[in-house]
Amino acid sequence: MFAVSAVRIDSKDPLSGLELGEREEPASRAGWTTVTVKAASLNHHDLWTLRGVGITEDKLPMILGCDGAGVDEDGNEVVIHSVVDPRDGKPSILTEAYNGTFAQKVLVPKANLVPKPAALSWEQAACLPTAWLTAYRMLFRNSGLKPGDTVLIQGAGGGVATAAIVLARAAGFRVWATSRSEEKRARAVELGAHAAFESGARLPERVDAVLETVGAATWSHSVKSLRPEGTIVISGATSGAMPPAELTRIFFLQLRVIGSTMGSLDELKALARMCEVTDVRPVIDSVLPLAEARTGFERMEQGEAFGKIVFTV
Structure with a gap:
């Protein structure tokens, strides 16, 4: 599958470690589900990962992307909560210990899925998590x-x-x-x-x-x-x-x-409901195909964006 990954850490030139290309599809895992990604949004966290913050070289290559919305194995339209809380370890977010959403498919715990608000587009929904x-x-x-x-x-x-x-x-x-x-x-x-x-x-x-x-x-x-x-x-x-x-x-x-860091699954559900019952909509700077992700990273690094940069898959 096509994916955007961190393959090298460089604190001074983070984009030198960005690679776009083929990666293996995720293998099945008990209690987890594969989500076919429709849209995923870029965060400063993805740049920090390329700089080596929250990750070490031995974890690479790592598919980037904390935020995403897509369709799960049962055909449900979902938004992904990116904080993974395993029973046998400390909580982490996608791209720290688990591959992220900048790919055609991502493997996440079933408990991390929130129904996508029908009022939001895929691109808007991908901005929430x-x-x-x-x-x-x-x-x-x-x-x-x-x-x-x-x-x-x-x-x-x-x-x-x-x-x-x-x-x-x-x-x-x-x-x-x-x-x-x-x-x-x-x-x-x-x-x-x-x-x-x-x-x-x-x-x-x-x-x-x-x-x-x-x-x-x-x-x-x-x-x-x-x-x-x-x-x-x-x-x-x-x-x-x-x-x-x-x-x-x-x-x-x-x-x-x-x-203050991120938010809980219940808070994500509450935010989704707020979007459903009000005219609150995520602010999107630009939408790019995943194959043009490097352009989005460059825009964020240069401080040009106003709102979220979103990749469609």
């Missing part, structure tokens, strides 16, 4: 926000950030976003942000919570933008993970700093 699920947990489990509260979303344009803008607006929060790009700020407002500001700009007032996925480049601004006893929820650090700690401000204003 990682970036959109991450944004869902950040907002509805970890932020402490109530309808009417103000949330600042750093780095408008990324998959998690665009998801958070749409979900936060649908939930009744006042939504502010930041970006270095004037075009991305304008698009954030089109998505539903009440206002968008240049990265690092002084805000009209302090916010109740900040969703932080950028890291070093925006961390100080995130801390300074919070009201006393406000919350920063962190789910990534695409610009680097070692910013100044700002410890004095954090303890003096009694700020909360909460880490």
Whole structure:
């Protein structure tokens, strides 16, 4: 079968380890099922894998892709929850210990399948399991926000950030976003942000919570933008993970700093239901055939995308 794989780790030139070509189809396994992939979406995690984060050379080659939607062996249209929780080991996500979704077929535990929302296209459904699920947990489990509260979303344009803008607006929060790009700020407002500001700009007032996925480049601004006893929820650090700690401000204003990773199977089901009963739809930057996956990786690495890059199979 055709697949997109990591065959080599290179922290400085990650795309040099990307290979497109034939791989063996997955073998059957008790309690697991083969899903014929219809669409799969790209995440920064796939770039980090090529850099050697969360994986070692002995695990290669590894088929990439955490997110996917397709048809299982019984003909059901499904979305794949990518967190695998084996009884005999620690939880991991696809592409860390198990081949991923950038292939014609992927083997996953039957328990990891969620019915595909009929209201969503294959491409939209493939966006839910990682970036959109991450944004869902950040907002509805970890932020402490109530309808009417103000949330600042750093780095408008990324998959998690665009998801958070749409979900936060649908939930009744006042939504502010930041970006270095004037075009991305304008698009954030089109998505539903009440206002968008240049990265690092002084805000009209302090916010109740900040969703932080950028890291070093925006961390100080995130801390300074919070009201006393406000919350920063962190789910990534695409610009680097070692910013100044700002410890004095954090303890003096009694700020909360909460880490957030992915989401549970039940949260994915809840997100799917939210899409069914509202007009919430994943934001897609571009759709490419899997054979052109390298173009998608290059677009993500260069920071050009606004929303999700999706591969069709």
